[in-house]
Amino acid sequence: MTQTVRVKTLMPPGHVRTPAYLRGKIGVIERSLGAFPNPEDLAYGHSAAAKPLHRVRFTMAExxxxxxxxxxxxxxxxxxxHWLDPCDAP
Amino acid sequence: MFDPENPARRWHDMGGNAAGPVPTDQHDFSMWEKRVDALMIIGSAKGYFTVDGLRRVLEDMGEDAFEKMTYYERWIASVNQNLIEGGAYTTAQLAEKMAQVAARGDTYGDAAKPT
Amino acid sequence: MPHDHHDHLSPSGHPYRADDDTSLSYWQTMEIAVRELLVENGVTTAAEIAVQIETMDARNPSNGAKVVARAWADPAFHAALMDNAGDATRDMGFDIGPLKLIAVENTADVHNMIVCTLCSCYPRNLLGLPPDWYKSRAYRSRTVREPRSVLAEFGVNLADTTQVRVHDSTADMRYIVIPARPQGTENMSQTELAALVTRDSMIGTGVAKTP
Structure with missing residues (x-):
């Protein structure tokens, strides 16, 4: 995963853990946390594939x-x- | 609050919204609230649902519930919904049991004592 | 009047709210019914529920305060805590279950604060149940946009040169702030140090007390 990332601007109606205020914003991966069962599946009682999770740091200016x-x-x-796209630094 | 200009944004996703001062009131948790908390932990530990399932129902209950119900009132509603979905008991069993409980008395203390 | 827990004090030392004597609510009726059905259907037992309540009552901010005090006093523990706060806390003997914990440290130049904008995620297995304000619309909404204004309401006024780092607990991690160690505490024991560590200082809405 590249270090600089942009949060996808998608806005699906279901249970997701990506806050709206960060959609489309560019940040830097502060650390990678490993893979965790996808909450978008767990929320509906489905078996969940493990998905990589990252801590992303944004500036308040961004x-x-x-x-x-x-x-x-x-x-x-x-x-x-799966909510992040690689991108160039702003 | 629902924003017609941005219908995709869900009510619970409130980071960055304007709001008043942070309230300072604090209450001690009552026994029934602690029991709700315990039922949530036990129900999820035993595989009937996940914390994401708890959140999904809380979100789907809507903003009106957030404003008008207390925290653990919302939690028992969501725990119950998830337990029914997970097959821990049926709606019919719940209906019978709630009627029995309500008939035991007018206070929590009376109703919480099994007959 | 019925009092099935009149002798019990809450972790803060206050009596539990007198829910026994107020009129039975619909949601309380549901809680009783759900609990009894789970026992009757063999999902759990009354004893298991009681143990779970006792376990949660034993989790409170004093546990976190001991972790912070040790981090201030013990460089090897500090390093372990910053590397993996969950494991370091478990190794210290705290029953935090599967909690995945990250410690973030305040310094002269950096002030951290924790929020959960999407719900009210909190390191409950270490610090106990969150305060009511942490779950409020105002705290959840404003902290990511105007952290300094929120901090000022809590009486924390930072210099412009101090960087604020807000942490939104959006997924699987939980966070504890390691407040800056107050000056004049060089000769204090860990027990004395722990008494300076408030709940709010570990959320980032406060600072450690000065002796």
Whole structure:
């Protein structure tokens, strides 16, 4: 997985663990956590394939633009790899 | 709050929304709330559902439930839904049992004592 | 009046709310019915439920405070905790079950705080059940966008030069903040140090007390 990633902009109606405020935002993988059963399957009682999970760090400037309290503050979130696309650094 | 401009965004996904001051009220958990918590842990530990199943039903219950029900009221509703889906008991069994419980008395203490 | 737990104090030392004596609610009726059905159908037992409640009651912020105090005082433990906080905490003897824990450390230049915007994930197997404000719409909504304003409401005012790192517990990890060790504590024992560590300081909405 590349270090710089963009969160997919998809907005499916079901149970997912990718917050809306991070969709489309570019961050850097802070650490990779291994693979975990996909919550999108577990939520509906299905057997779940293990999916790679990463901690991604975003700057507040990237997430909120000019509305950020302090552009250099950061936001870390755990995002499943199937929600991430490789991308160039912003 | 539901946003017609962005119908795909679900109510529970609230990070970044404007909101008032963080409330400082704190309550001690009552026995019935602790029992709900224990039933959630036991039900999931025994494979009847997962924490994601708990969350899925909480999300599907909607924003009105979030605003009008307490935390553990929402949890018992979701735990029950998940246990029925997982086959721990049937809706008919639940209906019979709830009627029996309600007939035991007017307080939690009375109703919680099996006859 | 019925009191099936009148002698019990909550972990905070207060009596449990007097739910026995208020009128029976629909949701309480459901809880009793679900519990009895699970026992009758052989899914669980009354004893197992009681043990689970006792287990959760034993989990409270003082456990986390002992972990923090040891991290301040014991460099080898500090290294182990930062590498894998779940294993380090288990090795210390705490019953945290399968909890996957990450420790994030405050320094002179960095302040960490924890939130769960999607629900209310919390390191409950170490710190016990979360405070009500942690589950509130206001905390869940605002913390990722205006952490400094939220911190100010908790009485934590940071210099502009301090970087705030917000951690949104969106998936399988849970987080504990290791607050900065207060000055003037060089000669204190781990027991004395632990008394300085508040619940909020381990969520990041507070700092450790000064002696």
């Amino acid at each position: 997430v909120w633009g000019d509305a950020a309290e302090n552009p250099d503050d950061t936001l870390d979130a755990e995002i499943y790899e």
